[in-house]
Amino acid sequence: MTGTLETIIRGLGNGSVYALLALGFVIIYKATRVISFAQPALMLAGAVAVSYLAPVTGFYLGALLGALLIAAVALGIERAAIRPMVGRPVFVVAIITLGVDVVVRVVVNGLIGRDVRQVGDPWGFDLVSLGPLVVQQRWLAMMAAAAVLVTLLFAFFRYSRYGLAMRAAAYDQETALAQGVSVGAVFALSWALAGFLAAVAGMFVGTGQGIEQTTWIVALKALPAIIVGGLDSLGGAVAGGLVIGVVESLFQSYQGAYLPWLGQNFAVVSPYVVMLVVLLVRPYGLFGTREVERV
Numbered sequence: 001m002t003g004t005l006e007t008i009i010r011g012l013g014n015g016s017v018y019a020l021l022a023l024g025f026v027i028i029y030k031a032t033r034v035i036s037f038a039q040p041a042l043m044l045a046g047a048v049a050v051s052y053l054a055p056v057t058g059f060y061l062g063a064l065l066g067a068l069l070i071a072a073v074a075l076g077i078e079r080a081a082i083r084p085m086v087g088r089p090v091f092v093v094a095i096i097t098l099g100v101d102v103v104v105r106v107v108v109n110g111l112i113g114r115d116v117r118q119v120g121d122p123w124g125f126d127l128v129s130l131g132p133l134v135v136q137q138r139w140l141a142m143m144a145a146a147a148v149l150v151t152l153l154f155a156f157f158r159y160s161r162y163g164l165a166m167r168a169a170a171y172d173q174e175t176a177l178a179q180g181v182s183v184g185a186v187f188a189l190s191w192a193l194a195g196f197l198a199a200v201a202g203m204f205v206g207t208g209q210g211i212e213q214t215t216w217i218v219a220l221k222a223l224p225a226i227i228v229g230g231l232d233s234l235g236g237a238v239a240g241g242l243v244i245g246v247v248e249s250l251f252q253s254y255q256g257a258y259l260p261w262l263g264q265n266f267a268v269v270s271p272y273v274v275m276l277v278v279l280l281v282r283p284y285g286l287f288g289t290r291e292v293e294r295v
Contacts, residue, residue: 002132007253008246013139015245016146020201021222022229022237023153024194030170030232031190034090036097038077039198040219041104046070046199047119047206047215048111054120062120067199074195077104078188086187109213119206138207145200150238153193157234162189170232221248224275230288239287244271 021039028036049069054062081100085093123138157163162185168176169186177183198219205211205218225244229236251267259266284290 003253006133006135007249009133009135009143010139011246011249012242013136013142013245014249015225015242016142017201017204017218017241018222018225018244019146019238019241020149020197020204021219022225022241023150023234024197024201025222025226026232026234026237027166027190027197028194029226030234031166031186032082032093034082034093034097035231036191036194037094038074038097038100038104039194039222040216041101041108042070042074042195042198043202043205043219044112044211044216045073045104045108045202046195047202047211048108048117049199050203051117051119051206051211052111059120059122063200063203066203067196070199071192071196073104074198075188075192077195078191082191083184083187086184105213105216112211112213114213116210116212117206118210119203121203121207123207125208136208138204141207142204145204146238149197149200154234166190221271224271227275227285228278230285232289233285233287236285236287240285244274247271247274 021043024039024042025035028034046066049066050059050063053066053069056062057065077100081096082093085096121138123136123141126137127134128137128140157167165176165181166186166189168179168181169183173183176186201219202211202215205215221244222241225240226237227240228243229238229240248267248270251270255262255266255270256264278285282288
């Protein structure tokens, strides 16, 4: 029983990172109706920024400055590459974000180099005892950071003026424009928020094992998370990320003993299996808006 709880805590820790990435995807999608494929590159860029800043400023200040820096980079990307594409087909804009992802990763890979680059976090693989449980400190840090950021984000959308403007634009852009909401500002803010969340997630991805040029692949696990939770649901993004993290962790720990016929490393594909199952049962996700079309 203790081992299972430790496995679940590990899954919740990793799932918290997936949830932060998924929130970035959903925020941009709700604002622009486009899935941004630039999130993996922004995640990697955030980890690299922290790795350079932390030795100079200290880890915690470096993490904050790195996240703000990537938020500014994401804002610049929106203004330079995405804003001119307003009015173009969604597919075209999605391809533009894919190109942005490639360009950013090429630049970031040059900063990483061929070796593994350490983020400089204070946790590493250090363990902490919670009664009978022994878990890594970084898993607890992941869950705590995600809880704080998600709470602040939901409060921002619910109570702040800009948050309400983003909700209005996500619901109906034309009506929001008629009420004086700057949809362009909403687009820019959505990219900045997504960049900030991706950078924080990237920093946590690099904890312990460091980052290398292929680390961006981790961000792809946020795609099953948003499909499971619902592409237009912020709460669903959080729930989907946690579900994917726990499922992946359970397969890592128990698949070899109970389902050996699935082969080695099935945990790597388990998030996508969960995604396919959910798509078969609820194509709009667990918490997504069900679209009804009348013919």
